[in-house]
Amino acid sequence: MTDVQPEVSVEDRSLAMSCAVLGAAVGVFGIAFGVGSVAAGGSVAMTCVMSLLVFTGASQFSAVSVIAAGGSTAAALGGASLLAARNAVYGLAMSRTLQGPLLSRLVAAQITIDESTAMSTAQEHPQSARSAFWWTGASVYVFWNLGTLIGALAGNAIDPEQFGLDAAFPAGFVAMVIPHLRHRNGRRAAAIGAVACAVTMPFLPAGVPILCASVGVLVGVKKP
Amino acid sequence: MTWTLVLALSAIAYVFKVTGLVIVGGRQLPAVVNRCLGLIPAALVSALIVNSTLGGDDGMVFDARAIGVAAAILVAARRAPLVVVIVTGAAITALARAAGIAV
Numbered sequence: 001m002t003d004v005q006p007e008v009s010v011e012d013r014s015l016a017m018s019c020a021v022l023g024a025a026v027g028v029f030g031i032a033f034g035v036g037s038v039a040a041g042g043s044v045a046m047t048c049v050m051s052l053l054v055f056t057g058a059s060q061f062s063a064v065s066v067i068a069a070g071g072s073t074a075a076a077l078g079g080a081s082l083l084a085a086r087n088a089v090y091g092l093a094m095s096r097t098l099q100g101p102l103l104s105r106l107v108a109a110q111i112t113i114d115e116s117t118a119m120s121t122a123q124e125h126p127q128s129a130r131s132a133f134w135w136t137g138a139s140v141y142v143f144w145n146l147g148t149l150i151g152a153l154a155g156n157a158i159d160p161e162q163f164g165l166d167a168a169f170p171a172g173f174v175a176m177v178i179p180h181l182r183h184r185n186g187r188r189a190a191a192i193g194a195v196a197c198a199v200t201m202p203f204l205p206a207g208v209p210i211l212c213a214s215v216g217v218l219v220g221v222k223k224p
Numbered sequence: 225m226t227w228t229l230v231l232a233l234s235a236i237a238y239v240f241k242v243t244g245l246v247i248v249g250g251r252q253l254p255a256v257v258n259r260c261l262g263l264i265p266a267a268l269v270s271a272l273i274v275n276s277t278l279g280g281d282d283g284m285v286f287d288a289r290a291i292g293v294a295a296a297i298l299v300a301a302r303r304a305p306l307v308v309v310i311v312t313g314a315a316i317t318a319l320a321r322a323a324g325i326a327v
Contacts, residue, residue: 014305017307018306018307018319019306021306021307021310022306022310025310026322029316037225038286039317040225041225042225042230043225046225046227046230047273049234049235050230053230053231053234053237053238054230054233054234054237055237056237056241059233059237060233060278063229063233064225065228067225071225073228073232073253076229076233077229077232077233077236079239080233080236080237081236081237083235083242084233084236084237084240084241085240086240086268087237087240087241087244088240088243089245089264089268090241090244090268091240091241091242091243091244091246091248091262092244092245092261092264093244093247093261093262093264093265094244094245095244095245095248096261098245099297102246105245105246106242106246106247108248109238109241109242109245110238110241111278112241112244112245113241114272116266116291118242118265118269118272121265140241161321162318162321163311163314163318164288164289164292164313164314164316164317164318164319164320164321165312165314166276166289166317167277167288167289167292167293167296167313167314167316168310168313168314168315169272169276170272170273170276170277170289170293170296170313171292171293171296171309171310171313171314172235172306172309172310172313173270173272173273173276173312173313174273174293174296174297174300174309174313175267175296175300175305175306175307175309176265176269177265177266177270177273178300178301178303180225180265180266180269181266185259185266186263186266187266189263189266189267190266190267190269190270192267193266193267193268193269193270193271194270194271194273195269195276197270197273197274197275198274198278201274201275201278201283201284202283202284203277203283206279209271209274209275210268210271210272210275212271213267213268213270213271214264214267214268215267215310216263216266216267216268216270216271217260217263217264217267218260220256220259220260220262220263221256221259221260223259224259
């Protein structure tokens with residue numbers, strides 16, 4: 001079987017391209033994070049270690065914004081931890097796709113985030129789902145950390161809002177949710193999730209409404 | 225900003241990530257659990273759209289992002305590729321902001 005050439009299909013290439021573009025978009029937010037973290041009194045080293053080790057953007061932004069507003073370490077840790085809790089749910093969703101040696105799963109855990117999970121679960125075939133997870137995770141990891149370093153060093157850089165980049169995430173999520181709307185249960189779960197989030201947003205702390213949205217999965221309890 | 229915060233948050237974030245993937249992962253789960261797990265992305269990604277479109281310092285805000293995301297939904301519904309959807313969302317938001325609409 002040595003004469004079988006590994007084939008990279010057009011679909012694979014366009015998937016890899018999508019993962020890279022998503023990573024680059026995240027990199028711009030990495031710059032914003034680096035700037036914000038240094039402005040909140042973090043050193044360049046602290047800022048970069050946070051992006052390397054914590055590696056879940058929403059939690060990092062939340063922690064830094066609490067500190068910048070004069071909050072305590074405990075307050076910053078509380079909100080950021082709530083935001084990080086959803087990564088456990090992503091791990092559950094990805095556990096069927098990412099089976100393999102323990103070491104590879106321990107590495108995969110670090111890049112189990114919004115983007116890699118959403119990109120992976122949007123794929124139809126298990127092989128594409130695995131590729132999408134690793135490509136997106138790796139691309140976001142590289143660009144997020146590169147962006148953080150640039151932002152922390154620059155201290156002040158571009159304003160992401162001026163370029164509408166704060167809408168890049170929701171727009172990306174819109175494209176990612178489309179494949180899940182093909183089946184009736186997917187549409188129901190999405191609708192319930194969106195409503196649960198919208199209804200709880202005005203009075204629950206940041207990050208918790210995302211957790212509330214998981215009630216949407218209960219439409220799967222009944223056999224289709 | 226302290227090293228305590230950085231390292232504690234690193235540990236907490238990794239524990240959350242590794243719990244679902246490694247501790248539960250790989251075991252055969254009942255069919256009903258698998259059906260529910262399969263619906264997690266639909267429920268959470270749609271919530272992330274709401275959260276990142278309307279999230280603000282005081283709960284919910286309607287600003288230029290909502291206009292950009294509405295445009296993104298229109299092109300996504302026409303099966304545009306991911307890159308086009310993202311660029312549309314960002315560009316329309318930037319234009320709306322520059323024009324002073326719903327900033």
